[in-house]
Amino acid sequence: MIVMSIVFGIIFPTGIPNYPVYLLCGLLPWRFFQVATTQSLQSIVNNSSLVSRVYLPRQILVLSTVLANLMGTLIEFSILFPLMLAFRVPIRPIVLLFVPLLLYEFLLVFAVSLALSALFVFYRDLMHLWEVFLNIGIWAAPVMYSLNQLPKRWLPFYGLNPIVPMILSFQNVMLYATFPRPLTLVQMTINLLAALGIGIALFKHFEPRFADEVA
Numbered sequence: 001m002i003v004m005s006i007v008f009g010i011i012f013p014t015g016i017p018n019y020p021v022y023l024l025c026g027l028l029p030w031r032f033f034q035v036a037t038t039q040s041l042q043s044i045v046n047n048s049s050l051v052s053r054v055y056l057p058r059q060i061l062v063l064s065t066v067l068a069n070l071m072g073t074l075i076e077f078s079i080l081f082p083l084m085l086a087f088r089v090p091i092r093p094i095v096l097l098f099v100p101l102l103l104y105e106f107l108l109v110f111a112v113s114l115a116l117s118a119l120f121v122f123y124r125d126l127m128h129l130w131e132v133f134l135n136i137g138i139w140a141a142p143v144m145y146s147l148n149q150l151p152k153r154w155l156p157f158y159g160l161n162p163i164v165p166m167i168l169s170f171q172n173v174m175l176y177a178t179f180p181r182p183l184t185l186v187q188m189t190i191n192l193l194a195a196l197g198i199g200i201a202l203f204k205h206f207e208p209r210f211a212d213e214v215a
Contacts, residue, residue, distance in 0.1 A: 016146055018087045018175065024080050025171045026143035028073065029101075033109055033163060034134050036069035040113030041120050041127060048214035058207055062117050066110045073102065080174065092177045101169055108162070108192055114199035118206040121213050141167055162191035 016022050043061045044051060051058060077098065084091055120126045138144075141163045147155060158164050165187040169180040180188075 018089055021080070021084055021087050021089050021175055022146075022171065023144060024083060025174045026141070026167045028076055028080065029105055029167055029170050030138055030141060030143050030163065031076070032069060032073040032102075032105060033112075034138075035072075036066050036109045037113050037116060038127075038130065038134070039069065040065040040109075041116040041130060043113070044117045044121050044210055045214055051214050052211045058210060059114065059203065062113050062203075063110060066106065066113055069109075070102070070106050077102075084174070089175060090177065094177050094179065095174055097173045097179075098170065101166070101173065104188060104192065105166055108166070108195055111192070111195035111199035114203040115195075118203045118210075121206060121210055137161075137163065140164075142171070143167065159187065162187075162195065165191070 040062050043065045044058060047061050050056065050061070081091060116126065116130065140158070140161055142158075147158060147164075147168070150158070165180075165184045169184055169188065172178045172180055
């Protein structure tokens, strides 16, 4: 974060007020998504002995990994509040909305992780593809820059990225003390329902063959 703040806040200034706070408001949700999905991707394969010898709902293996990362993210968010005070960003009651936003992201990450962990059992190259996707993905989300700095013709494409409305909501609540726009909430709801539907369907489809593949 310090390197990014220096590069984009001083060397190549973005013009965003309180840039370190802005950066952290986007970086923390992105980091949760990045780390949790990467670790959860291997949760079935790395617990092959449990999968092949003990009967238990395999979703628990994915859930436990995502929960562990959620706890780490909560600790990381504790850094944000002193930083807001240091930059004299008012901490208003609306910042408490970061809790339901984090719960939303937890469900989104869990849904994506269900799909990734199921697919990884059969397609081991998925890990490398996912790493490439994440390396590109951080630049396709308003973490280090603002959407206001982009040409308007690009904005519809950003609307297709399910991470974008979530990060915008964190920034609005934590930095600007504004409630997320209704359209943003609609996008987030649609994205979550779609992710849960796809994730659960893929996991249930492949689950009967897990034990044979990881044995």
